[in-house]
Amino acid sequence: xxxxxxxxxxxxxxxxxxxxxxxxxxxxxxxxxxxxxxxxxxxxxxxxxxxxxxxxxxxxxxxxxxxxxxxxxxxxxxxxxxxxxxxxxxxxxxxxxxxxxxxxxxxxxxxxxxxxxxxxxxxxxxxxxxxxxxxxxxxxxxxxxxxxxxxxxxxx
Amino acid sequence: xxxxxxxxxxxxxxxxxxxxxxxxxxxxxxxxxxxxxxxxxxxxxxxxxxxxxxxxxxxxxxxxxxxxxxxxxxxxxxxxxxxxxxxxxxxxxxxxxxxxxxxxxxxxxxxxxxxxxxxxxxxxxxxxxxxxxxxxxxxxxxxxxxxxxxxxxxxxxxxxxxxxxxxxxxxxxxxxxxxxxxxxxxxxxxxxxxxxxxxxxxxxxxxxxxxxxxxxxxxxxxxxxxxxxxxxxxxxxxxxxxxxxxxxxxxxxxxxxxxxxxxxxxxxxxxxxxxxxxxxxxxxxxxxxxxxxxxxxxxxxxxxxxxxxxxxxxxxxxxxxxxxxxxxxxxxxxxxxxxxxxxxxxxxxxxxxxxxxxxxxxxxxxxxxxxxxxxxxxxxxxxxxxxxxxxxxxxxxxxxxxxxxxxxxxxxxxxxxxxxxxxxxxxxxxxxxxxxxxxxxxxxxxxxxxxxxxxxxxxxxxxxxxxxxxxxxxxxxxxxxxxxxxxxxxxxxxxxxxxxxxxxxxxxxxxxxxxxxxxxxxxxxxxxxxxxxxxxxxxxxxxxxxxxxxxxxxxxxxxxxxxxxxxxxxxxxxxxxxxxxxxxxxxxxxxxxxxxxxxxxxxxxxxxxxxxxxxxxxxxxxxxxxxxxxxxxxxxxxxxxxxxxxxxxxxxxxxxxxxxxxxxxxxxxxxxxxxxxxxxxxxxxxxxxxxxxxxxxxxxxxxxxxxxxxxxxxxxxxxxxxxxxxxxxxxxxxxxxxxxx
Numbered sequence: 001x002x003x004x005x006x007x008x009x010x011x012x013x014x015x016x017x018x019x020x021x022x023x024x025x026x027x028x029x030x031x032x033x034x035x036x037x038x039x040x041x042x043x044x045x046x047x048x049x050x051x052x053x054x055x056x057x058x059x060x061x062x063x064x065x066x067x068x069x070x071x072x073x074x075x076x077x078x079x080x081x082x083x084x085x086x087x088x089x090x091x092x093x094x095x096x097x098x099x100x101x102x103x104x105x106x107x108x109x110x111x112x113x114x115x116x117x118x119x120x121x122x123x124x125x126x127x128x129x130x131x132x133x134x135x136x137x138x139x140x141x142x143x144x145x146x147x148x149x150x151x152x153x154x155x156x
Numbered sequence: 157x158x159x160x161x162x163x164x165x166x167x168x169x170x171x172x173x174x175x176x177x178x179x180x181x182x183x184x185x186x187x188x189x190x191x192x193x194x195x196x197x198x199x200x201x202x203x204x205x206x207x208x209x210x211x212x213x214x215x216x217x218x219x220x221x222x223x224x225x226x227x228x229x230x231x232x233x234x235x236x237x238x239x240x241x242x243x244x245x246x247x248x249x250x251x252x253x254x255x256x257x258x259x260x261x262x263x264x265x266x267x268x269x270x271x272x273x274x275x276x277x278x279x280x281x282x283x284x285x286x287x288x289x290x291x292x293x294x295x296x297x298x299x300x301x302x303x304x305x306x307x308x309x310x311x312x313x314x315x316x317x318x319x320x321x322x323x324x325x326x327x328x329x330x331x332x333x334x335x336x337x338x339x340x341x342x343x344x345x346x347x348x349x350x351x352x353x354x355x356x357x358x359x360x361x362x363x364x365x366x367x368x369x370x371x372x373x374x375x376x377x378x379x380x381x382x383x384x385x386x387x388x389x390x391x392x393x394x395x396x397x398x399x400x401x402x403x404x405x406x407x408x409x410x411x412x413x414x415x416x417x418x419x420x421x422x423x424x425x426x427x428x429x430x431x432x433x434x435x436x437x438x439x440x441x442x443x444x445x446x447x448x449x450x451x452x453x454x455x456x457x458x459x460x461x462x463x464x465x466x467x468x469x470x471x472x473x474x475x476x477x478x479x480x481x482x483x484x485x486x487x488x489x490x491x492x493x494x495x496x497x498x499x500x501x502x503x504x505x506x507x508x509x510x511x512x513x514x515x516x517x518x519x520x521x522x523x524x525x526x527x528x529x530x531x532x533x534x535x536x537x538x539x540x541x542x543x544x545x546x547x548x549x550x551x552x553x554x555x556x557x558x559x560x561x562x563x564x565x566x567x568x569x570x571x572x573x574x575x576x577x578x579x580x581x582x583x584x585x586x587x588x589x590x591x592x593x594x595x596x597x598x599x600x601x602x603x604x605x606x607x608x609x610x611x612x613x614x615x616x617x618x619x620x621x622x623x624x625x626x627x628x629x630x631x632x633x634x635x636x637x638x639x640x641x642x643x644x645x646x647x648x649x650x651x652x653x654x655x656x657x658x659x660x661x662x663x664x665x666x667x668x669x670x671x672x673x674x675x676x677x678x679x680x681x682x683x684x685x686x687x688x689x690x691x692x693x694x695x696x697x698x699x700x701x702x703x704x705x706x707x708x709x710x711x712x713x714x715x716x717x718x719x720x721x722x723x724x725x726x727x728x729x730x731x732x733x734x735x736x737x738x739x740x741x742x743x744x745x746x747x748x749x750x751x752x753x754x755x756x757x758x759x760x761x762x763x764x765x766x767x768x769x770x771x772x773x774x775x776x777x778x779x780x781x782x783x784x785x786x787x788x789x790x791x792x793x794x795x796x797x798x799x800x801x802x803x804x805x806x807x808x809x810x811x812x813x814x815x816x817x818x819x820x821x822x823x824x825x826x827x828x829x830x831x832x833x834x835x836x837x838x839x840x841x842x843x844x845x846x847x848x849x850x851x852x853x854x855x856x857x858x859x860x861x862x863x864x865x866x867x868x869x870x871x872x873x874x875x876x877x878x879x880x881x882x883x884x885x886x887x888x889x890x891x892x893x894x895x896x897x
Contacts, residue, residue, distance in 0.1 A: 017440070024460040028415070029833045033407035034400020036582070038532050039617040040463075044530055074400035086398040093390060093794060095659025097222025098397030099404060099532040102399040120577040124837035130828060132532050133222050134805025138798065146676055 008033070008076035018064025022056075023047040025063045026073060032103050034074040038130070045129030048103035048110075049073050055110035057103075063114045074102040077109065085109045088142040096133035104129050108143060115152040118143065160637055184254065185366070191250050197365065197652040200321045201370040202255070203313055204233060210243050210345055210359030217249040217257040217309065218300040219554055220393055221581040221588070223857040224795040225305040227391045231791055235384040236318030239358070240345035246392055248276065249298065249558030251576040257298050257309060269334045279563040293330060298557040298578075301589050301685065301856020303758035306791050311853060319374035321365070328364035329356050379789070388794035393580075405552035405579040408538040408612060413620070414443055416602050416613035417462035419471055420451040420594075421490060421621045423821035424680050426476035428452060431757035436465040445469075446605045454604045459614060475690075480679045480822035485628075486818060487523070489677055490631035490652045494521070496804050499650050499673035503655035511646035511669030515637030522634075522697045523882040524865075525815035527627035527686055528821075528831060533582025534620040535595040539603035540610040541567065552581030562593050566600045576672060585687040585806070590686045592625045597791035622823040625684030625815055628654060642709020643719070645669060651697070652677045660690035660757060663698055663726060665720035681818060687806060688858040691757035691758060695862025696869075696883065703870045704879065713870065714740055715828040726786050730761045730847045734784035737845050747771065748779075751870025753863035760787040760854030761847075766803065766840075766867035770875045774891030778808060778840045778868055786847040787854035795842040796856045803860020809833035811865035812885050 005012045007030060014029055021040075026032050026049070035058060038046030042060035048073040049058045078086045085105050088094075095101045104127070111118070111126045118126070123143050131139070188199045192215060197207035200292035207211040226246040234244045242705040249255035329347040331339045333354065341348050348355040358365075396402045411670040421428060431452050433445050437888055441461035452471045456462035537551035547567050553559045556578030564571040581588055593783040599613040615623070632651035636644045651658075653674045661672050686692060706716035714735050721728045729752055735741075738751060747770050754763040767780040781804050813832040817824045825831040869880040876895050878889050 020458075020460050028458050028460075031409055032400075033409065033726075036404075037406065037534070037614070041617070041827055044532065049590055055343075082398070089398045090390070090394055093394060093798060095222075095394050095397040096219075096224070096798065097532065097581060097583040098393070098402055099819065101397055102400045105398060107421075117325050124835070124839070128837070130532065130833055130835060132530060132585070132809075132833065134802030136363070136800075136834070136836055137801045137842045138869045140836065140839065149283065150648050153443060 003063055005063065005066070005071065006068060006146045007071045008073060008079075010143055014063075016063055017123040019102040020064045022049070022058040022061040022066060022071070026058060026071075032073050032075055036102055037100055038100065038103070043130070044100070044103075046100050046103040048129065050106060050110055053110060053113060055107045083109055085112065085142075085147060088146050092138045092142040092145065094135050094138040094142055096135055100129060100131045101135075104131065104139060108139070112143070112146060120128065120144070128155055172309075172626045173368040175362055177424065179498070188254055191252060191254065192591065198366045200366045201317050202325055203317045203430035204205070204237075204321050206321070206358060206362035206366060208345075208359050208362055208733060210239065210240070210357050211245060211247045212239050212243055212345070212358065213247055214314065215249045215255065217247055217298050217313075218305050219248065219552060219556065219578055219588075221300060221552070221554065221579055221584040222800060224391050224792060226392070226393055227301070227389055228306050228791040228795060229314045230392065231308050231387075231389055232306070232314040232382045233318035236315050236374075237322045238342040238344070241384060241389075243345055246391075248578055249556070251578050253539060253557065253559045256557060257313070277505070278655070293667075298556040299590065301554050301586065303760070303858045307759055307853050307855055310791065315376055316374060317372065319369070319376050320370035323371055324365040325358055325361050326366040327368050328361040331364065332356070360637050363626070385791050386789055389792050390397060390646055391795060401708075402580055404533050404582045405538070405550060406533055406614060408550040408579070409537065410540065410610040411612040413538070413612055414448075414455045414457060414606065415459035415462045415598070416453045416455050416611050417459065417466040418451055418453045418598055418613060418615060418619055419466050419469065419475035420619060421474065422588055422622065423475040423478050426450065426478065426797070427766070429472040429660060430468055431471035433469075435468045435470065439465045439468070444606060446602050448532050448598065448601055450779050451598060453598065453613065455602070455606065455611060458782070461610070463616060473815075474503040475821055476680070481680065481821045482674050482819050483817040486629060486679060486681075487631070488627075490523070490677075493652060493675040493677055494631060494650055497675040499675055500657075500674040502674055503662065504671045506669035508669055508671035509646070509648045512635055512637045512648060515639050515645050517635055518705060518708060519633070519635045520701055521631065521632045522700055524627075524629065524693045524696055524757045525817070526681060526683070526881060527810055527814045528584045528588035528621050528624045528816050528825070529686060530621060530624075530831060530833075531581065531583030531585060531587055534615045534617055535587065536612065536614040537596050537599035538561075538610060538612040539599040541607050543607045545573055545831065547600065548577070549596065549600065550577040550579060552579045552584070553593065553596065554581070554584055554586075555590050556573065558590045559593065559596060562590070563596055563600050566597050567604060568581050573827075586689070587624065589685055594623065618676060618826040621816075621826055623817070624718045624823075625682045627686030627692060628683040629681075629692045632693070633696070634701045636701070636705060638705060638709065642705065642711060644705060647671075649673075649697075654679060654683060658690040658694060661698075664724060665702065665717070666723055666755060667720070680821070688757060688861040691755055691858070691862040692810075695753070695755035696865045697755070699755065699863060699866035700869060702752070703753075703866065703873070707873070712741075717752070717754065725757070726847075726849050726851060727761055728787045730754070730784045733764050733845055733847050734763035734782055737784065737843065738767065738780075738782035740765060747875055749871045749874025749876070751867045751872070751874055753866035755859070757859050757862060758855030759852060760785055760856065760859035762800070762803075762859045762863050764863045764867040766864070766871040768868060768871040768875055770872060770890050772892040774889055774894070776812065776885060776890060778838070780841045781864070781867070783842065783844045784847055785844065786849050786851065787856060787859075788849055788851040790846055790856070791853070793846060796846065799856040800844040800860040801842045803858070804864055805834050805839065807861040807864025808840070808868065810837075811868050812838070815884050815887075819851040
């Protein structure tokens, strides 16, 4: 069965089962390996992508449920020039091993679209991704700096 | 050259390492260039390539698992080189004996076969002995672990290599102008003839400079002359980690590759009895079921098809006679052994345990559970075996060369027939160290079942968590005799081990009579090094017990520690710095408390002060952690702080939630919901203060972890009066109703 998938603005007609996880279709069919496998049960967020601008944990999204939708991965986020979140991640030297950061950046960038100047508590409630290296304090600092640029929020 | 011969022949009884550099002086660079140099680029010496365009590449004999060592090591080489930092690159060394990391000690510092330690500058001698010991212990040559990259590779490899290459560049300029080398200075990748101002870029001198032999004893800069070392630098690996570009082991994609999903026997060490393929006979994309001694692998054309298929199988495993083992039986075994078992004496000072009769005895027992490493990138490896007897493997491990040898051994091939591609790891924390390479073995064996087909074997999170080599479950029993002022005069500590006695059990505090012993517990649960290793348990034990003694003596825990550290000014200063920055002594509201803990490991002293709030319902919130650390000098202070912050989070996850329990001989926890970790909502404010000293460089990746748990449990005691002696904290009721009035 063919499924039409729109990823990073490119249309792919794929012969895959509709219940195949979006994560593995992105990685193994489309060779876009920036989106990571962490837990397989939507518990860690390493596989976060945007579907119509909304953050989704692609390991638990059946590919058939997002046919024809606009899917965006980390490879596209900074393709022309780095996204503000990516820039803040460099400025604050956030990543360590970096493996969870694709998902972190996709989750945070989608969240900031809905709330550009979150408080720490709003950020913590929205972003539940796991980072084992422990980059959380710097993620918080990077988001505070992005929020401060928006002129409001940024602290409790 | 045979790796073992190379190594063992190199490590002499006298303690001098003599491999590498002196064995093949000329052919060596040529072979290195063939293996790892691009056009218009060449090795000047072991770890440094010079290109005609001025680019300088530092070749790093370690894996990148996230601690920032590629940047720190490049800083160390570039500083001695007087290089322009913008022209510095870093890359992973090939998994080849040529780039064995024993060269860090012997290549320059101990270049000559019979070179005596006396020829090493005094300031470097102690650490050099230590580094050789470490190398001898590890013998794996490209190991990343023990917080050793900056301390050893950096100090004895990168700095000396950088200084030697700088001298070669000066020689090349001097030869061009036919004047003595003394007339030159170097700055920003240029060699400058001081009297005339004539100058040359490193790029234009590169080819000529590389023809000189590097000095084994170049002059190193004095600390005051350092420009890059000690300066906070942006990490060179980070840009590729914000756009998905970094290729980890799991990202290996080969044409016509098959994907493997594995099910390993749940009871550690038990065997596969049988498996029927009937349930997956109709599954799309399934290529083959591979039966291994203790596991089943399904190969399919896509990973999700392999995973669905393995989940549909119902393999039968035996239980190896371990079906009755549980966390409870292990605990009973520990307590029985500590109470009645045979204690093997490790060390005794003063009159040892005899001195218990000289005061009032305080006795306590502590325990820490098994812990999984749970790196975000589950363990995986890609392997291609060909009928003619060659093997190629791609994976992120903590030792590229060791992995190559291991894969060769697993396949029964000579290592010359094996290529190993070392890729960055998505976290590791010890999981990918030598002897923990089950995933390499399974990938190689699976690939050998399908010659000619590349196979990528990925553990699901459940397999990764249930088949780890866990941080050991350890029980420790203390007895101290205290005098009338509550000061310990005797300190006796016996603890369980499945290994040798632990150096990290030995205390820093000035207690005149000490005795340590171990009881060996045979358990079938596989264990291995976990970020900070022995210090991860002894740090909790010692810093809990000393805190209990302080409270029992009605003394302030900070002041009590300082009183026992009069001979240790660095430790006292680091403790005082953390306390001062944390506002130690300033009253907190009801239900809140501060706790302090200090652990020294891997050459670095770390003190954490935790500030916690315990609600009436018993919920623990760690609000703030104030850290002071003395690592001598931080090569990249911002990177060092990041490692301390990461250590706090990693240690806090373990302290609050971490435990792998055993039931019916197998691990119970399967994925992050049952092995929870700290997320943003639980992330405390963390401040890190560096206490600089003239001590040798200390490690960064590990030392931040051990004092976290005791700082938090000591703070919980301060807040509630409840003493936690068994981790994790989540298993304890801390609500108002359970507190003593």
